Amino acid sequence: MDQLFFGGWNNLLRTLIVGVLAYVVLVVFLRLSGKRTLSKMNAFDLVVTVALGSTLATVLLNKDVALAEGALAFALLIGLQFIVTWSSVRVRWVRALATGEPQMLLLRGKILSAALQHARVTEDEVRAAVRTAGLHDLEAAEAVVLETDGLFSVMQRNTGIISSSSLMGVKTADK
Structure with a gap:
């Protein structure tokens, strides 16, 4: 004892x-x-x-x-x-x-349902990421990406010319 x-x-x-x-x-x-x-x-x-x-x-x-x-x-x-x-x-x-690939969850304001299911992410989590980025509407987001470290990246939609070079290599729902 x-x-x-x-x-x-x-x-x-x-x-x-x-x-x-x-x-x-x-x-x-x-x-x-x-x-x-x-x-x-x-x-x-x-x-x-x-x-x-x-x-x-x-x-x-x-x-x-x-x-x-x-x-x-x-x-x-x-x-x-x-x-x-x-x-x-x-x-x-x-x-x-080793690291996986980033996954596109929202593109041009539209939630990609198949991508959400594949990534096991809810719409509420995407909406929270958009709010955290200071955007008032999903339509204000060009893209939401689930990064390989589990964090969400939110890209704001611009009214001018849009360059999506930072989205190169991001897995979309059709890939």
């Missing part, structure tokens, strides 16, 4: 020392891996982040896992993420696999 609430001073000291060292190792590895590792997260980045957190917890709390093993696990996860992100910048199918 004593172990349930207090495992001894040695266990606390180990957790303290390994926790500080594992944290420092993780921060150093993340800094060395570049800004991409710490950028806005898409689904792939979220998985890597959760795996890093799980590894940190395991190193902290499992006496059978040495700090060197945890550091190797950190390096492996960050290294694999670096390889995938490096490849995704150079190879389109890797990019599509």
Whole structure:
């Protein structure tokens, strides 16, 4: 019963020392891996982040896992993420696999119902995105795009010449 609430001073000291060292190792590895590792997260980045957190917890709390093993696990996860992100910048199918594609949800004021179903987004969420962008009417929106990081981008409709170069590569309902 004593172990349930207090495992001894040695266990606390180990957790303290390994926790500080594992944290420092993780921060150093993340800094060395570049800004991409710490950028806005898409689904792939979220998985890597959760795996890093799980590894940190395991190193902290499992006496059978040495700090060197945890550091190797950190390096492996960050290294694999670096390889995938490096490849995704150079190879389109890797990019599509790792990050997905942005999805057009509204075009020229019209909600694309098939796209909403495919993206599992409601009309209310699109309307909220339009309101958040400060637009009073769906017709005032040229486009609403669900980005690969899960955020909505809203482009305001202009009365003049419209250039949609920022919409290149956005998946539409018919693609």
